[in-house]
Amino acid sequence: MAGCFLWPRRRVTSKAKNRIEVHVVDASSLSDGENLRMPTTAMYSISGGKALAEAIEGVADLVPLPFLSTFVRMAIKVLEACEETTAIEENLEDLQSRVYNLMLVVVDTVPINKKTSLELQDKISKLQAILDNILADVRKIKEQRKWLLFFFRDLNKERVGRCVDRLDGALQQFNARLSPGRESASQLTRIEDAVNRTTRPHNAPSAHTRQDMPPLARKLYGRESLINEIATLLASEDTSRVCITGAGGMGKTSVALAVVDSPAIKNAFPKEFIFWVPCVEAKSSDLLRRILYAQLRVTAETYDSLETLIAELDVTKQRRLILLDNFETPWLRLSVEEQSKVADILLCLAKLSHIALLVTMTSGFTPDGIEWEHRPLSPLDSEAASAAFKSRYRDAARGHELVVDGPQLEDFLTSIGRIPLAITLAATSGGHLRASPSDLLQDWSRSGTGMMSEKETAGMNRTIRLSLDNSSVKANPEALKLLAILSLLPAGTTGSNLDLWAATLDPPSGAAETLLAAALIEQGEGSFGTARIFVHPTIQSYMLHHGHLSLEIRNAVYDACYSFILDHKSTPDDRKFKSDLKALAVEEINIQGLLMETDVRNPRPKAIDALIAFALYQASTKPSTVVASHALKVAQTAHDTSHCEAARQLAEAHHCLGKTHLKLQRFEEASVHLEKARAQFKSLPGGADRTRSGECSLELLDAWMFSRTKDSNDMQSLAEEARTNLAHDTNDKYNTARGLHIYSSFLWWSNSPDEEVLLPLLSAKALFEELDCLASSAECLYLLARTCAGSAVDKAEQSGGLDILGRSLSYTVRCLIHLRCYEEVMGVITRLLPLEQAFGAPGGMAQAVELLGYTCVAIFDLAGARRAYDGALLHFSKMQPGVMSKEDVERCSLNLTKLQGRTMIDEDCFHTLAKPDPLD
Structure with a gap:
């Protein structure tokens, strides 16, 4: 019986590849019948582990005989146990080869569509019993601790050798022979097809050039937990539809490749069952199909449908992972009709539950009908951004460390939005030049992405241009206008305030939806109306330095800003003051940024008035001299060039800056500007404005009382002047009351008798309450409480x-x-x-x-x-x-x-x- 089947000679295999390859003796030395029954090397070359198990299980299913399937599965368990026990690898490979060939010979021996003899069934059952005993021995070896394996290596080799001998003896008794004929050849062909389909997935040539998966990027800072989370989602069939989104340069592909390389993915998907599909060139649904066939290594007679590819993927339920990289090209940059076809392709893939899908794209607007796990990429946090910058800088500087750290580096990283690609390019450029963060920040402020070398700039700009070239963006001129408008707003705006900045767009929400889909703008947390809508700094820089911010759009944004400020100009005594403060606070950063861009020599209409009004708003909330000083500078230049209304505006600007200094308790600086304002209001070209002059006197008196730099006579004179000027119009109850109040304050400060303080104070209080002036009424009550408290103490003491x-x-x-x-x-x-x-x-x-x-x-x-x-x-x-x-x-x-x-x-x-x- 030994002549019926010759054991293959063992081939020493590479442990890294973990392959078991069967070699048979030269077929010319066998009889014709033996030639028909011997498996060839090409036919049965198979990768180990899970691929082997799946292939043989598929073969067992071809012959629907329970006793045969049971035998095959027992053989699989032995093979898998051998795969897991590597301490005495040489003997186990020998055993694996024998078990593997035994399995194929048994499967080959059982006839198709014929009744199997009881004798053959009995022999196969005996072989199965032997395999069961061998499995027990292999598992005992596996369970031994490493030091036992080392000391009892020879003993274990003998145990494996006895297993091999038992197989030899069993095969000598297995003398069932199948008559040579077409049926055996047919069965072997079917076995070959099953093995090829499961062990060499989609390994056919393709009409489209196949691209290799890009190499894994260097260490990704700040993305570790996200990578692990996505890998865990993909490993489970319940959550194996994940979409990574983010603006250009956010590192979507790098994160996806890191996910593919993670331990969780390697455990769930064999390497040969992970496919990378680059979609950046898929500019039609037809191209996407061809790329899919190429990357998944499947050929078909026609590429007009996915039938062949889906059928190939569905041959077995072996889990596969498909990474669709840069999916925005076929999804967002095509016509509506083509987009529908692309959606159908994705839906076909998603219907296969054993196929995991990982998609990277700029937008979260994914095709309907699929339950996606969306994972948007945000800019890096401060710590991760700093670590990434220093690492790249060090490499570019050939090992030299970044000398300056701390706030300077943080300021620069914040200015470029802490976007990974921008960090990489800036650090590379800075490292080559050994530049400091402050140098880089100056270059960024001056030239944006132009601060980088030509090669790096192309990389950053290309990602932005790809988004701008989105077909839906190019087809919507209002979207480009809105992008330009938002690029002028450093803090973005809320969805509800888009009408403020983009009043000419109808409606701006439609343009915003287009930009969100193209990832040119971002939406913060919350609903569209309340969430911040903003543009990343790199895109803002690109829009600024590449001619996308026209003078017409700039002027429209400036005018909208000025109108918004003046529409919300009020005093603490106005009922709408509180709501005006709230409205201005929402846009404060944008407003200040735009106001500080006011051309000193050629301000637009309403610019100076808006500067003064906003500086007064800040004086009531968080006093700052930045805007107030700029307002004075612009007003002074306008006055020097005889600008219309310039004299009044200059007086208002001095008053505004003086009031701001007073709020900051800088009494000397406040006095200087308030005295100038008071004098200028008295000498306006059209005649003195006594009311405004009286207001300046009122606040100047406050500065004098706090600083105690003037004698009592000067202060008495100023107090009487303020009351007289404010009350010069007897019909103006409001300013009459203000004059009475400031005079009462002076009397209280100068320790006048309480009766003298209370008389004008009570009159002022009554007028303010009649006019429903809450703030001034509160001030009167404040002074009244202090006066009455002191009076009560004096009278009690006298009693x-x-x-x-x-x-x-x-x-x-x-x-x-x-x-x-x-x-x-x-x-x-x-x-x-x-x-x-x-x-x-x-x-x-x-x-x-x-x-x-x-x-x-x-x-x-x-x-x-x-x-x-x-x-x-x-x-x-x-x-x-x-x-x-x-x-x-x-x-x-x-x-x-x-x-x-x-x-x-x-x-x-x-x-x-x-x-x-x-x-x-």
Whole structure:
């Protein structure tokens, strides 16, 4: 029987490739019948592992005989166990070869469409039993620890050798022979087809040039968790439809390639079942089909449909991964009709549940009918961007490190949007030149992407041009206009405010949808109306330096900005002031950026008025002299060139800058500009504006009172001038009330009798309340509270009643705390504490000391605060049970606990304290 089947000689294989290749003896030495039954080397060359198992399982399914399928699956288990046990590789490969050939011979021996004899079935069952025993031996070897394998290597070799001997003996008894004929040849052909389909996936030549998958990029900073997340999604059939989106240069392909190279993907998909499909040249549905056939290595008689390709993919359920890279080309840059055909192609692939799809594209507008897992790429965070820049810089500088770090590098990376491609190109260029971050930032501000060498610039610009060349963008002129408009807004805008900046577009939301699809703009979190719509800095730079921002569009944006500011110009006494502040705050960064671009020598109409109005808005919120100083510079130049209305605008600009300095408590600078404004309003070409001059006098008086640089006579004169000028028009109740209020403030400041202070103050309050002026009414009440509190204390002191004096002082302290006049509080408390101590009531003393503790925290006196709260707790403890407030003790204890262990007090600490009762 040995002559019926000769064992193949073993071929030492490369462990890296993990292949088992069967060699048979020269067929010329066999009989004709043996020639028909011997498998050839070409026919049965097969990759190991999972591919082998799938191929043989497919073969077993060709012959629907249960006993044969059971035998084949047992043989597979032995082969897989051998694959997993590599410590004594040489003997196991010998065993694998024998089991593999035994399997093929048995399958070849069983006739098709004929009744199988009981004798043959029995022999196959005996072979299966032997394989079962061999499997047990191999598993015992596998389960041994490594050191046992090392010390008992020879013993294990003997065990494998006995397995081989058992197979030899079994084969000598397996003497079933099949008569040579067409049926055997047919069966072997079917076996060959099944093996080829499963072990060499789509390995046919193609009419379209096949491209290799790009090499894996260098380390990707800041993307590690995202890569692992996507790999996990693809490994599961439930979430194996993933779309990576992002603007050009965000690193979509690099992330996708890193996903493919991740351990999770390698475990789920054999290397030969991962396919890269470059879609950047797929400018029609027909080209996309041809590229798919080429990259998946499938040939067909016609490429007009996907039938052959889908059938090839569906031959077995072996999982495959298809990476469709740069899918925006066939999806977003084609006509509606072609786009529909592309969607059909993708849907056909998606219907195969064992096919995982990974798509990269610039837009998240993916074809319907597929449940996608969208993973948009954002710019790198600060830490990752810095690490990526330094690494690339070091390589380009041939090992030299970036010398300057910190804020300068952060500023530069922020200016280029922390976009991976921009970081790579800028770092490469900077490394070649050994440039510092500040040098790079200057170059970026001056020339944008032109700061890079020609080769690198082409790379950055090409990604942007590809998006601009999108057919839907080119077919929509309004989309390009909106892109230009948004490129002028450094902070982007909300969807609801697109009408503000792009009023001529009808509607701007349609153009925005086109740009979002092309990834030329981004949408932040939230709904379209409230989310920020913005352009990345690299695209903004490209639009700026490549002639896409026409003078017409620029002027339209400037005019929209000026109109928006002036439409929301109001004072704190206007009912719409609060809503105006909110509206301006949403666009504050854009407005300031556009206003600072105002041409000093040739400002557009309304530009100076808008500059002044916006600077006054900032004075009411976050005072800054930047815009106010620019307003003065533009107004001064206009005045010097005899610009119409220039004299008034110059006076307004001086007033605006003076008021801003006053808010910043720069009293000397405030006085200079307010005095100039006051003088210019008095000498306007068309006649003096007494009201505006009176307003300047009002604020100048504030600056003098705070700085204490003028004598009382000068201040008295200025106060009377301010009241007179503001009240010169008896029909103007509002400004009459303002004159009365500022005069009352001066009287209070100069320690005039309370009756003199209260008389004009109450008149001003009544007028403001009649006019429903909330802010000015509040100011009157503020001054009234301070005046009345002081008056109450004076009268109580004159009366000699200690009880009423103590209560007056206590409530004065509380009023001053409400007004945040903490320095004044300390003066009143020094009068209150001795009085409470002399009075002898522990409750009054406890409350007074608690007020002292709270005030000490407000002025950052940590030691004083601790002593005061300790004292307050002591005095609260002296009160009789039932009288002492549990809440008072808990409040003081809580505040004292917050102060323990601290070395200093700051604003945050102060705001966490519980306020004394009844201040809450």
